[in-house]
Amino acid sequence: MNFELKTLTRTRICSEKCDALVVLIPQDLNSEGDPLSVLAALAIKSGDFEVKPGKLLSAYRTPGIAATRVLLVGAGDGSPKNVRTAVNAAMGALKTSTVQRAVLCLSALNNPQAESVRAAVVACGDATYTYRTTKSKASPAKLQRVVVAVNDSVTTMAGFEKGAALVKGIELAKEWGNRPANHATPTLLAGAARELGKLPHIKTEVLGLKEIDKLGMGAFKAVAQGSAEQLRFIVLHYEGAAKAEAPVVLIGKGITFDTGGISIKPAAEMDEMKFDMCGAASVLGIFRVLAELQPALNVVGLIPACENMPSERAIKPGDVVTSMNGQTIEILNTDAEGRLVLCDALTYAERFKPRAVVDIATLTGACVVALGGVRSGLFSADEQLATSLAEAGETSLDLCWRMPLDEEYAEGLKTNFADVANVAGRAGGAVTAAKFLQRFTAGFPWAHLDIAGTAWKSGAAKGATGRPVPLLLDFLLSQASAVAGKKAALKTLPIARAEARPKVTPVKRRTAAPKTRT
Numbered sequence: 001m002n003f004e005l006k007t008l009t010r011t012r013i014c015s016e017k018c019d020a021l022v023v024l025i026p027q028d029l030n031s032e033g034d035p036l037s038v039l040a041a042l043a044i045k046s047g048d049f050e051v052k053p054g055k056l057l058s059a060y061r062t063p064g065i066a067a068t069r070v071l072l073v074g075a076g077d078g079s080p081k082n083v084r085t086a087v088n089a090a091m092g093a094l095k096t097s098t099v100q101r102a103v104l105c106l107s108a109l110n111n112p113q114a115e116s117v118r119a120a121v122v123a124c125g126d127a128t129y130t131y132r133t134t135k136s137k138a139s140p141a142k143l144q145r146v147v148v149a150v151n152d153s154v155t156t157m158a159g160f161e162k163g164a165a166l167v168k169g170i171e172l173a174k175e176w177g178n179r180p181a182n183h184a185t186p187t188l189l190a191g192a193a194r195e196l197g198k199l200p201h202i203k204t205e206v207l208g209l210k211e212i213d214k215l216g217m218g219a220f221k222a223v224a225q226g227s228a229e230q231l232r233f234i235v236l237h238y239e240g241a242a243k244a245e246a247p248v249v250l251i252g253k254g255i256t257f258d259t260g261g262i263s264i265k266p267a268a269e270m271d272e273m274k275f276d277m278c279g280a281a282s283v284l285g286i287f288r289v290l291a292e293l294q295p296a297l298n299v300v301g302l303i304p305a306c307e308n309m310p311s312e313r314a315i316k317p318g319d320v321v322t323s324m325n326g327q328t329i330e331i332l333n334t335d336a337e338g339r340l341v342l343c344d345a346l347t348y349a350e351r352f353k354p355r356a357v358v359d360i361a362t363l364t365g366a367c368v369v370a371l372g373g374v375r376s377g378l379f380s381a382d383e384q385l386a387t388s389l390a391e392a393g394e395t396s397l398d399l400c401w402r403m404p405l406d407e408e409y410a411e412g413l414k415t416n417f418a419d420v421a422n423v424a425g426r427a428g429g430a431v432t433a434a435k436f437l438q439r440f441t442a443g444f445p446w447a448h449l450d451i452a453g454t455a456w457k458s459g460a461a462k463g464a465t466g467r468p469v470p471l472l473l474d475f476l477l478s479q480a481s482a483v484a485g486k487k488a489a490l491k492t493l494p495i496a497r498a499e500a501r502p503k504v505t506p507v508k509r510r511t512a513a514p515k516t517r518t
């Protein structure tokens, strides 16, 4: 899809030729006397149209309007959230039509902010995405071009550009999430990462069994050993700032299919475990966005990718494996495999001396029970990092909710046969999983996003959502501002230089479990 931002008044829009003109009508509509405003006012007065977000009224070959069809859509108070609802409804209605060129008019909103323009563009991409890869007779998308019309394209340009970049990243994340496991193997995921490596400022490395063995990633390797499919450890680098600048590390769970292993899952809905690499897909997606927007920040993406299968070579309940940082783990349930691949990726992250590490994982069914599909679970012992991620969720309309990490939750992970067990009891499953991960994060500020409920939809609308790519973008942009702010401070306050410089404490290899921060 091609997006363009244009300054167009309502009067001017009436003479704009296109297949469909989608007009967002706010509750406080003030008429300019133009045919569009007159039409909307009449429809509202007669009770045929409401300004509630997402309410639709369509018209065809309307006098005074050059567009073939007009679609009025209610936008409530015109907030980014309501704009999203409105655009979703309107573009969803156009999705199966013959419309090729649409104009999305935000000019009737009083002062559309950059945030509303971004929300409109993202919703437009969301509503018009169609999965085609494994359909033999998929017809190509009809809608090719959307012109976003605003009163002032200068003040809204930044939001528009963010939105257009996000659409590309979200589409990539959805695409890889949706592909069935036999079309999205660890090797194919690595191929997608290599493709990203051709974009400006992005480099990709892919590690195979030999290197993974040498690194001592015993937990990751253990999960992969039951499958005929080879494992891959994908490393992406986005270099947008000076080399010396500490990167943000993003880790995406890349289980390309989760059968549960020997602790096998029930058959019902097991197909949905092709989505168990949506964390990985969101990392690919955000790198696509970074390549578009080129923020001044360094980012590393880590993806441990493999299948979780039962076989004669698979791990068995009770097996003890040794993680990359020397902790022994008793695998009581082979279906708790996400934390096993993530723990070695967390240890690998230490080498980058990161400013922050965020892992993104479809980790627990318990998180789906706790938060459903509305908010992702956010876990962090670092106040600043937790606040920054929670805020990014709000501003991007890609919500998350902070969950606890009290030490008492780790009690159930104790075992007589290893340093730690990979599962605790049923109670508080999303938190105990996070407590397991926390044991591998002593060297850096860390946060964990459990996206098990938000990464895909079930039922008739089954499909990947591309979440949390929007959240990650706002988080990374806030990190970029923090880096820039620090630089500015160093320039203007030469005396404060020594204090302002972050202290780099070398990360030691540990053999025993760390004392967790509270």
Ligand code: BES
Residues within 6 Å of the ligand: 258, 260, 276, 333, 335, 336, 337, 338, 362, 363, 364, 365, 366, 368, 423, 424, 429, 452, 453
């Ligand atoms: N990938 C699943 C989590 C999951 C389950 C996400 C259902 C979305 C829907 C994960 O690997 C898993 O199987 N977790 C287990 C952990 C349990 C064995 C402690 C779970 O949640 O049941």
Ligand code: MN
Residues within 6 Å of the ligand: 258, 260, 308, 334, 335, 336, 337, 338
């Ligand atoms: Mn599992």
Ligand code: ZN
Residues within 6 Å of the ligand: 255, 258, 276, 335, 337, 338, 362, 363
């Ligand atoms: Zn899983």
